[in-house]
Every structure is written in C-alpha cells, then in structure tokens.
Amino acid sequence: MTSPATDTPLDPAARHQPFDAGRQGPGTPTAALVILTVLLLASVTAGLAIGSVHVPPGQVWGIVTHAVGADPSEPDWSRARETIVLDVRAPRVLLGAVTGAGLAVVGTAMQALIRNPLAEPYLLGVSSGASLGAVTVIVFGVTLFGPVSLSVAAFAGALGALILVYATARTGGRITSVRLVLSGVAIAAVLTAVLDLLLLTTDRGNEARAVLAWTLGGLGGVSWGTLWLPSTALLVGIAVLLLHARNLNLLLAGEEAATTMGLDVARFRARMFVLLSLVTGVLVAAAGPIGFVGLMVPHTVRLFVGGDHRRVLPTAALGGAVFLVWADIAARTVAAPMEIPVGVLTALCGGPFFLWLMRRDARRAAGEGVA
Amino acid sequence: MxxxxxxxxxxxxxxxxxxxxxxxxxxxxxxxxxxxxxxxxxxxxxxxxxxxxxxxxxxxxxxxxxxxxxxxxxxxxxxxxxxxxxxxxxxxxxxxxxxxxxxxxxxxxxxxxxxxxxxxxxxxxxxxxxxxxxxxxxxxxxxxxxxxxxxxxxxxxxxxxxxxxxxxxxxxxxxxxxxxxxxxxxxxxxxxxxxxxxxxxxxxxxxxxxxxxxxxxxxxxxxxxxTPRLLAEVYGVASEVAVHPLTGAPQVTFLPGDTGHGRSRDGEDRSAVRTPGAARAGD
CATH class of the missing domain: 3.40.50.300 (P-loop containing nucleotide triphosphate hydrolases)
Known part of the structure; x- marks a missing residue:
C-alpha cells in the first residue's frame, strides 16, 4: 500500500498527494468485501458444478433456487444430478467455506493475541491438540456429551495445546518467532506421536484407518446433519472477534501500551484463547487439521486492506472461504478418481508462504536498526 | 475529564x-x-x-x-x-x-x-x-x-x-x-x-x-x-551549573574526567578550571 510518493518526499507535488486516499476512504474495504462476496458465490457455484459428474453452472443455480423454493418452474434435470449437487456436494462445499473462513479469522486473531505474525493454529500445535482430543474420544468410545463429544474433546485439546505453547514460548513478556515456532513444532510432534500411538495400539482397526485419513485434513463424508455445529461456531467466533476488533488493534501496539489505552490484557487474552480454541476445536472435529490457511489468508488480506481488524476480520473470513473451497475442488479433481486430502494441498502452498513470511520479517527486523 | x-x-x-x-x-x-x-x-x-x-x-x-x-x-x-x-x-x-x-x-x-x-x-x-x-x-x-x-x-x-x-x-x-x-x-x-x-x-x-x-x-x-554537588553524588561526574543568560534556566556543563572528582585522565586536577572551552557538554 505504499504510495510511490513515499520515496520522493522532496517533490512538492507529491507532498500534497493524499497518500491514504485508497486506504482511508470507504472505497477500498467495501470494494474488497464486495469483490470477495462475488468471488465466494462464484467459487461455491464452481464447487457444486465441478466433479466426476459435471453439472453446468446454470443448472447448479436452477437446482439450488428450486430447492429453496425460489423457482417454482418444472425441473429439467435428473433426480441423480439433484442428489449430487444438494446432498453430496453442497454440504462439502459449505463445510469448506465455513472451515476456511474460521481458520482465517482464528489465525488473524491469534497473530494479534500472541503478537507474532507466524501464529497459526496448525503451526502452533493447536490443531494437533484438537486432533488428539477428538481421537481420544473415538478410540476410547467416550460419548459423555452425546453427539458433540468429539467437538468438546477437540476444544479441550486445542485449549490445552494453546496454553502450553504460549507458556513455553513466552519469556520476559515477549514471544520471539523462533521460540514460538520451536515450541509449536515440539508440542505438535509430541501430540502427534501420542495420537499415532493411540491409533496403532487400538483394537478398532477399521476406525483407526478412517481416523488416520481424517488427521490429514479432508472435507469428504460430511452431511447436512453435521454442518450446524461448525457453522454456529464460526458465526459466534466472527461476531465476538468483530466486537473486540478495537481491542485486537490495541494489542498491535504492545502489551504495556494496550494497557495504557484501557485494555486488561491478561483477561482479554484468556477469554480470546478460549474462544479461538472453541472455534478451532469444532472445525478440526469436522474437517481434520488443515494447515496454513490461518497464515496465508490474513497476511494476503492485510496487503490490500491494511492492519485494522475491523477490516481484516471480515475480509479474511471471505478470503479464507474462497481459498478453501478452491483448495477442495483441486483436492477432488487433480488426481481423480483418487482424492487428495485438502490439508496436503494447503500445506503445499503454505510451506513456501511461511518461508517467505519469515524472510520478510527478518528483513524488516534488520532494516529497523534504530528502533 | x-x-x-x-x-x-x-x-x-x-x-x-x-x-x-x-x-x-x-x-x-x-x-x-x-x-x-x-x-x-x-x-x-x-x-x-x-x-x-x-x-x-x-x-x-x-x-x-x-x-x-x-x-x-x-x-x-x-x-x-x-x-x-x-x-x-x-x-x-x-x-x-x-x-x-x-x-x-x-x-x-x-x-x-x-x-x-x-x-x-x-x-x-x-x-x-x-x-x-x-x-x-x-x-x-x-x-x-x-x-x-x-x-x-x-x-x-x-x-x-x-x-x-x-x-x-x-x-x-x-x-x-x-x-x-x-x-x-x-x-x-x-x-x-x-x-x-x-x-x-x-x-x-x-x-x-x-x-x-x-x-x-x-x-x-x-x-x-x-547543583554540582548533587550531580557528583548521583551521576559521579564533575560539572558546573550556571544560569543561562538567555533562557534563565540552569545550564549544566559537564567537565571531562571519569572519577567524578574533577580529575581528568592525565591526573591533572581540573576541578578549579572554569574556562568554558575546556568543558564539553553531554550526558
């Protein structure tokens, strides 16, 4: 977002140029939201259309509008196609959108709360914690909380891992990227090892195989009946985070500065950790641990709308949804008829992105010098 | 307010x-x-x-x-x-x-x-x-x-x-x-x-x-x-304090020397020296 005028402060014409015309005016953020909404609709349509049976986009819209009762005309498509679009693809595409949006906002908030640009649920081992919680429930057959047992256990695992990583990485009130990533990697490794151990020693062989596939992150096998929980978690998560967008902004100034501007940092962070673990846990329980979405999407979005959370959160949610819908389309089609776990694809893009981000931060830190 | x-x-x-x-x-x-x-x-x-x-x-x-x-x-x-x-x-x-x-x-x-x-x-x-x-x-x-x-x-x-x-x-x-x-x-x-x-x-x-x-x-x-006495006690440096003719505020001039007792590096006693040219301002 740097105006070229920034580099020529001596040019008198440039000095009066409104540097911030794009960012401050209501144009950019609104435009970003509109563009992303259109993009999301197009992506969802593509997600419903593309697959082993190709359904033309026009017909997709026909089936959808007919299903919601907005189009009373006689259907000119087969029953089978309707089933494919509405019962097989739609829940999956929606879960992809919900999960992508959720992971992106969780990543955004985590980066502010931990005050580190590399924070992300997967990298920090939070997703591993959630997986372990969920797998424990499956392997031992615990159903203490009925149908939501899996999500409750995943939430508990996510919260435990997040607190553990935060406590290990924090020294003297500050978390360096190196310590954060190392703690995350170490804790994720331990949690994954425990998880593998559980799966290998369980006598429920078939379930273990299914779970193993799930730990790679995938959106397959979802039905309408299981969509409500992740959707609710996402909506609650976004609503609460948006309400606290100003407070998230304050944390960017540093913890002491945030306190002097009226934020009870410790209490706020504790509450937000619970919220983020809840969203992460529910999403992981539904779609498995999908990495790097919470890293790539927020940073990409910030390039366009700046760092103010009142703008980053909604745009990141939409961007994350678009990203994961397309990632899932790719997962279903690139090696058809075989399906690649979507988590494998996001890691393929996310790894290089992570390295780029690390190098950028190192350059910035080196360039600071005086500060 | x-x-x-x-x-x-x-x-x-x-x-x-x-x-x-x-x-x-x-x-x-x-x-x-x-x-x-x-x-x-x-x-x-x-x-x-x-x-x-x-x-x-x-x-x-x-x-x-x-x-x-x-x-x-x-x-x-x-x-x-x-x-x-x-x-x-x-x-x-x-x-x-x-x-x-x-x-x-x-x-x-x-x-x-x-x-x-x-x-x-x-x-x-x-x-x-x-x-x-x-x-x-x-x-x-x-x-x-x-x-x-x-x-x-x-x-x-x-x-x-x-x-x-x-x-x-x-x-x-x-x-x-x-x-x-x-x-x-x-x-x-x-x-x-x-x-x-x-x-x-x-x-x-x-x-x-x-x-x-x-x-x-x-x-x-x-x-x-x-005062020079306080500055010597707190900072361990020799100084001279005068009222600045233009601002009316006290003006502190630190005198070189690392012991705080007006002794310069070559050991010469300079606590009595008050020539402005010999002093260097700084903190």
Whole structure:
C-alpha cells in the first residue's frame, strides 16, 4: 500500500498527494468485501458444478433456487444430478467455506493475541491438540456429551495445546518467532506421536484407518446433519472477534501500551484463547487439521486492506472461504478418481508462504536498526 | 475529564526479590510538568510503570485526583492517564492515522464507530507533533524519530489529564526534541516525564525529582535541585551549573574526567578550571 510518493518526499507535488486516499476512504474495504462476496458465490457455484459428474453452472443455480423454493418452474434435470449437487456436494462445499473462513479469522486473531505474525493454529500445535482430543474420544468410545463429544474433546485439546505453547514460548513478556515456532513444532510432534500411538495400539482397526485419513485434513463424508455445529461456531467466533476488533488493534501496539489505552490484557487474552480454541476445536472435529490457511489468508488480506481488524476480520473470513473451497475442488479433481486430502494441498502452498513470511520479517527486523 | 492531580505515596516496587523503587513519594499538581531524572537503572521507568498501571506496587499508593489508580478499572483510568512507553509494537501494516486513532479506544464503546469529533482530535494530535503529512504512511516504514512523534500523538489523542512519558526525546534530533517538549509544556494536562538530558529537563520542567538506586535523592525546582554537588553524588561526574543568560534556566556543563572528582585522565586536577572551552557538554 505504499504510495510511490513515499520515496520522493522532496517533490512538492507529491507532498500534497493524499497518500491514504485508497486506504482511508470507504472505497477500498467495501470494494474488497464486495469483490470477495462475488468471488465466494462464484467459487461455491464452481464447487457444486465441478466433479466426476459435471453439472453446468446454470443448472447448479436452477437446482439450488428450486430447492429453496425460489423457482417454482418444472425441473429439467435428473433426480441423480439433484442428489449430487444438494446432498453430496453442497454440504462439502459449505463445510469448506465455513472451515476456511474460521481458520482465517482464528489465525488473524491469534497473530494479534500472541503478537507474532507466524501464529497459526496448525503451526502452533493447536490443531494437533484438537486432533488428539477428538481421537481420544473415538478410540476410547467416550460419548459423555452425546453427539458433540468429539467437538468438546477437540476444544479441550486445542485449549490445552494453546496454553502450553504460549507458556513455553513466552519469556520476559515477549514471544520471539523462533521460540514460538520451536515450541509449536515440539508440542505438535509430541501430540502427534501420542495420537499415532493411540491409533496403532487400538483394537478398532477399521476406525483407526478412517481416523488416520481424517488427521490429514479432508472435507469428504460430511452431511447436512453435521454442518450446524461448525457453522454456529464460526458465526459466534466472527461476531465476538468483530466486537473486540478495537481491542485486537490495541494489542498491535504492545502489551504495556494496550494497557495504557484501557485494555486488561491478561483477561482479554484468556477469554480470546478460549474462544479461538472453541472455534478451532469444532472445525478440526469436522474437517481434520488443515494447515496454513490461518497464515496465508490474513497476511494476503492485510496487503490490500491494511492492519485494522475491523477490516481484516471480515475480509479474511471471505478470503479464507474462497481459498478453501478452491483448495477442495483441486483436492477432488487433480488426481481423480483418487482424492487428495485438502490439508496436503494447503500445506503445499503454505510451506513456501511461511518461508517467505519469515524472510520478510527478518528483513524488516534488520532494516529497523534504530528502533 | 479529571483535573490531573497525581499523588504517589510511599511507593515500593519489586521484581522478584529485587527492589526497583523504595519508598518514593511524589506529587504533580494539575498542569505542572514534572521531570524525572537519574542514571540508568535508577528506577525511573519502574516508577512510571506503576503510575500508568502496569507494575503493581508492593507497597504504597498511586492516586489520581484522590482515587487509587490501582482500584479503578483499566479502561476508566485510560480515559485520564495516557503514556508513551519504551516498548515496541508488532509490525502489522497499520497506517500512522490508524495508530493515532488507537488513542481514542478508551473513549469508545464496543461497537461505536469513529465520529467526526474523533477525527478532529486525531488530526489535532498529528498536527501538534508535526506528523500530519505522515498520516497515510505505513507506521512500520517510519524512522525512529517519526515513530516516537506518532506515539506521542497517539497519547495526545487519548485526551489525558495526566500524560506519562518515558524518555520521549530518544531518537529525536534536537529540533524535534525542542518541539516535543514545547508541545508538552503547552498541554493543559499534567505531565510526568523521564528525561536523560538535564538541560532540557531544567528548561522545560516546573519541578524535578532526582532518582538514585530507586530512591528520591532530591526534588524541587530545577535551579534548586541541579547543583554540582548533587550531580557528583548521583551521576559521579564533575560539572558546573550556571544560569543561562538567555533562557534563565540552569545550564549544566559537564567537565571531562571519569572519577567524578574533577580529575581528568592525565591526573591533572581540573576541578578549579572554569574556562568554558575546556568543558564539553553531554550526558
């Protein structure tokens, strides 16, 4: 977002140029939201259309509008196609959108709360914690909380891992990227090892195989009946985070500065950790641990709308949804008829992105010098 | 808006077993500019942190207009007390105006947007420290001095009745040091500021508190506090203090020599030498 005028402060014409015309005016953020909404609709349509049976986009819209009762005309498509679009693809595409949006906002908030640009649920081992919680429930057959047992256990695992990583990485009130990533990697490794151990020693062989596939992150096998929980978690998560967008902004100034501007940092962070673990846990329980979405999407979005959370959160949610819908389309089609776990694809893009981000931060830190 | 009367009573601050500040009392009356001076590690920053409610006192109280600062909700205190701290933030692509806008947060409800009044206060704060032309620039691309001025603007946008600053002139060139301190002088708020430069402190502050090893060794108007004897005791340096003919403020000139007893490196006794040419200013 740097105006070229920034580099020529001596040019008198440039000095009066409104540097911030794009960012401050209501144009950019609104435009970003509109563009992303259109993009999301197009992506969802593509997600419903593309697959082993190709359904033309026009017909997709026909089936959808007919299903919601907005189009009373006689259907000119087969029953089978309707089933494919509405019962097989739609829940999956929606879960992809919900999960992508959720992971992106969780990543955004985590980066502010931990005050580190590399924070992300997967990298920090939070997703591993959630997986372990969920797998424990499956392997031992615990159903203490009925149908939501899996999500409750995943939430508990996510919260435990997040607190553990935060406590290990924090020294003297500050978390360096190196310590954060190392703690995350170490804790994720331990949690994954425990998880593998559980799966290998369980006598429920078939379930273990299914779970193993799930730990790679995938959106397959979802039905309408299981969509409500992740959707609710996402909506609650976004609503609460948006309400606290100003407070998230304050944390960017540093913890002491945030306190002097009226934020009870410790209490706020504790509450937000619970919220983020809840969203992460529910999403992981539904779609498995999908990495790097919470890293790539927020940073990409910030390039366009700046760092103010009142703008980053909604745009990141939409961007994350678009990203994961397309990632899932790719997962279903690139090696058809075989399906690649979507988590494998996001890691393929996310790894290089992570390295780029690390190098950028190192350059910035080196360039600071005086500060 | 409160009046900005600060009273620190018998304040003791600790970090683990270490004592940072011991039994310090300090007052700042509405509108006064109070300077905190002393060597590195003398407890200036710790004292300030207790005032802006980050470091909880082990003993003693910090009161603002009679109310205990530590029993007020954080948000309520932030409407009266703003601070420029030494900690650095995270780089997250905020513009200068967005950083300054943060200062309005304690005055906002959860969902309320920025009003025209907020915008006016933000522009005013930017103008006060001469950073209006930087408003749209990314904060993380600024120089150290520019950042410092923006952080001061952020504190000003908070509209505090007490402004606490921890060495705000660090990173600033001399012109901006004078600008910033001059702006602080003109504020209606009470100002508590830690400064390294004794001459700036002498010129801009109504009263000074001198800290040494966590205790107040002297306090009062600059002319009474800044004496060669005190400076030798606190900083361990030889100096001469004169009233500057133009500013009327005490002017400290440090005399070279590393023992604090007026002895130069070659061992020659120079404590009696008063030729200005032989002395070098600095801190």
């Amino acid at each position: 409160t009046a900005g009367e600060l009273a620190v009573d018998g304040l003791t601050l600790t970090a683990g077993a270490r004592r940072l500040v011991r039994d310090v009392s300090l007052t700042a009356h509405p509108g006064e500019v109070i300077g905190l001076v002393g060597p590195n590690g003398s407890g200036k920053s710790s004292l300030l942190r207790a005032v802006y409610r980050v470091l909880r006192p082990a003993e003693g109280r910090v009161r603002l207009d009679g109310a205990d600062a530590w029993s007020l909700p954080v948000r309520q205190l932030a409407r009266s007390v703003a601070a420029v701290v030494q900690e650095s933030g995270t780089d997250f692509d905020l513009s200068v105006r967005e950083v300054v806008a943060m200062g309005r947060t304690p005055h906002k409800r959860l969902l309320s947007g920025d009003t025209a009044e907020d915008a006016r206060l933000i522009e005013e704060a930017l103008a006060t420290v001469h950073v209006s032309e930087l408003a749209g620039r990314p904060f993380d691309r600024l120089s150290g001095g520019e950042r410092q001025r923006v952080l001061i603007a952020r504190a000003l946008a908070q509209r505090p009745s007490l402004l606490v600053l921890d060495e705000p002139t660090n990173h600033l060139d001399i012109r901006h040091q004078l600008d910033v301190l001059g702006a602080l002088r003109r504020l209606p708020a009470t100002v508590l500021v830690a400064l390294h430069d004794l001459n700036l402190a002498a010129y801009y502050c109504d009263r000074l508190y001198v800290l040494r090893d966590g205790e107040v060794t002297a306090s009062g108007p600059p002319a009474e506090v800044l």
